Amino acid sequence: MGKVLTIHGGAPLRGTVNVRGAKNLVPKAMVAALLGDSPSVLRNVPEIRDVEIVTGLLQIHGVTVSKDPESGDLTLDPRGAVRASSKEIDAHAGDSRIPILFCGPLIHSIGEAFIPDLGGCRIGDRPIDFHLNVLRAFGAVVDKRTDGIAIRAPHGLTGAKLELPYPSVGATEQVLLSAVRAEGITELKNAAVEPEIMDLIAILQKMGAIIQVQTDRVIRVEGVPTLSGYNHFAVGDRNEAASWASAALVTKGDIFVEGAQQPNLTAFLNTFRKVGGAFDVHDNGIRFYHPGGDLKPLVLETNVHPGFMTDWQQPLVVALTQATGVSIVHETVYENRFGFTDALVRMGATIQLHRECLGSVPCRFGQRNFLHSAVITGPSKLVGQDIDIPDLRGGFSHLIAALAAEGSSRVTGIELINRGYEHFLDKLQGLGARVELSEEHN
Ligand SMILES: CC(=O)N[C@H]1[C@@H](OP(=O)(O)OP(=O)(O)OC[C@H]2O[C@@H](n3ccc(=O)[nH]c3=O)[C@H](O)[C@@H]2O)O[C@H](CO)[C@@H](O)[C@@H]1O
Ligand SMILES: C=C(OP(=O)(O)O)C(=O)O
Structure with a gap:
């Protein structure tokens, strides 16, 4: 029997989270x-x-x-x-x-x-x-x-x-x-x-x-x-930092990510700015916030460093569901990293997946049977749903979608999030998220 996280959406995340050493180091x-x-x-x-x-x-x-x-x-x-x-x-x-x-x-x-x-x-x-x-x-x-x-x-x-x-x-x-x-x-x-x-x-x-x-x-x-x-x-976790940044944008919030290091987030920060997010770099971290106004759509390709990191993709896609217009995301690192969008579509997002390389450069997965390009049309109103978390970043993206959604979501499989997000429930509660943890009953 696992745990169920009930998330009541609609509250902007505001406050400070601390990010320590990188899961990938x-x-x-x-x-x-x-x-x-x-x-x-x-x-x-x-x-x-x-x-x-x-x-x-x-x-x-x-x-x-x-x-x-x-x-x-x-x-x-x-x-x-x-x-x-x-x-x-x-x-x-x-x-x-x-x-x-x-x-x-x-x-x-x-x-x-x-x-x-x-x-x-x-x-x-x-x-x-x-x-x-x-x-x-x-x-x-x-x-x-x-x-x-x-x-x-x-x-x-x-x-x-x-x-x-x-x-x-x-x-x-x-x-x-x-x-x-x-x-x-x-x-x-x-x-x-x-x-x-x-x-x-x-x-x-x-x-x-x-x-x-x-x-x-x-x-x-x-x-x-x-x-x-x-x-x-250890170097700070830039992927956790980028996840909290997307959480701030999606929930129209304001999060200071203590421990976020600008030099390792250059590609993310450029994209965050282009989509309409704002950030202030401090000596000990970065403040990420929604400055008001509409979010803007964009065309994005994941890539190896110094490109846009694939692990940033899923949380950012949730922000793109809230942008006004059509965005395109071409995933070139993994052939099958859009499975998490099914739950977003059930929540009300408009996302179509394609086998073609919808990016500037054809990748290894083109002309093959991989749904590795996504077209996201926004803004969409998200509504709470039952969600079973599929993987680490997809799971985090589901959490932030549920936090921005109207109504409540019932989320299972949250143990997977512990692979890469330290004390994520405490952090969410510290940011004002309305969440409750209970035992799953069959
Ligand atoms: C623990 C850790 O650090 N995980 C990260 C690491 O994963 P990981 O080191 O597993 O990722 P890789 O960079 O090796 O994988 C990139 C691509 O190479 C392919 N490949 C890899 C090895 C191999 O023997 N054959 C092969 O074909 C993979 O299927 C994938 O399509 O880098 C990824 C890419 O930045 C990140 O998403 C992961 O968060
Ligand atoms: C893909 C990831 O991790 P791992 O390589 O550990 O599965 C990730 O951190 O997003």
Whole structure:
């Protein structure tokens, strides 16, 4: 039996929320601690489900993870690293995609790794072929079994010349976490360069790694035999920040997002301004608000950094349902990230999905069977509905649609939101949302 969140719409969200370390960096920084020969300290750690999952996975591998009760800072001591069984790994992998990033660090520390069935948001096929190919190029042996994938490196990992078919965030991190202690030099072409990757590189450099980020998506790593622990303050969660910004716009509210960092939100801020939102940048965060007047439609394409991040797309689409006119959103990172619009349409939004690339540049998903372009016509009056949350960002977008809607919505599956939004219910209540949590009765 799960929880039901009843949301009574119509109240603008006003107040301050604090955003801590990025979901897309913190768990990976925790994995990086396995590469050191001394303890690491990670600061600005949010209390989210993906952090709990990685804590469990590290612990079954013999890493001591201790949390400062006041600050929440984590100390990660990898000196007792040991093998864990595939059953244990599977039991702790939860619904996160991070287990695949244990490969390089575990091979370096204990000589083998195991990839269980991966979780993460169901927003497309999410294959792991790039990961397995780069591991093979480093000299790893990949053994696909019925219970998962076993990875061994009988002769250790050796640097390689690599090129990704697409600038995948996870595969770039796989290369970094494997290359830093591999024998010799690795050159990665077509690398992803998201701010969370740059922060991971900063951590690895603190540990003793030699990593050069060149122009044109080329990263060069000179492997070193040993690394030490790090002490690091994690980069802020730009995706959570953008979500609260959209919440302010959709509910005609005013939210100060403490911890939002302008340099990592450039593409979002441009779009937010073009759609009619206003923001003021402060030293410790950004105030996002609806300045009054009509919101404006726009044509938008998601892309790898420095483009408009795909994880910002779903909350912003809700704002576009309130803009006067026709907007087009072309999703070029995931082939199936518009499933969440079904619920918005039930709530009264006008959104049509198309298989064609309705953007300036044809993407990998054109001429195939993927509904990856959306045409949104607004403004639409939204009305409350029963909603079952499909994934992290789609779920957050449903919450903010329900908060702006007329009447009440009954929302199930809210546990998924805990993967990436720290204490989101407390934050919503602090912003004046009228929400009630109860047990689900069948
Ligand atoms: C935990 C985490 O950091 N998650 C983020 C990470 O996901 P993740 O690292 O999984 O995303 P990727 O950048 O790898 O995926 C981008 C595209 O590459 C494809 N691909 C990826 C790997 C592979 O082996 N084969 C392949 O085809 C994917 O299906 C997708 O179409 O980056 C995404 C893109 O910024 C974000 O939406 C996610 O929030
Ligand atoms: C797609 C996302 O996350 P994950 O890769 O962890 O599923 C997300 O954060 O929106």
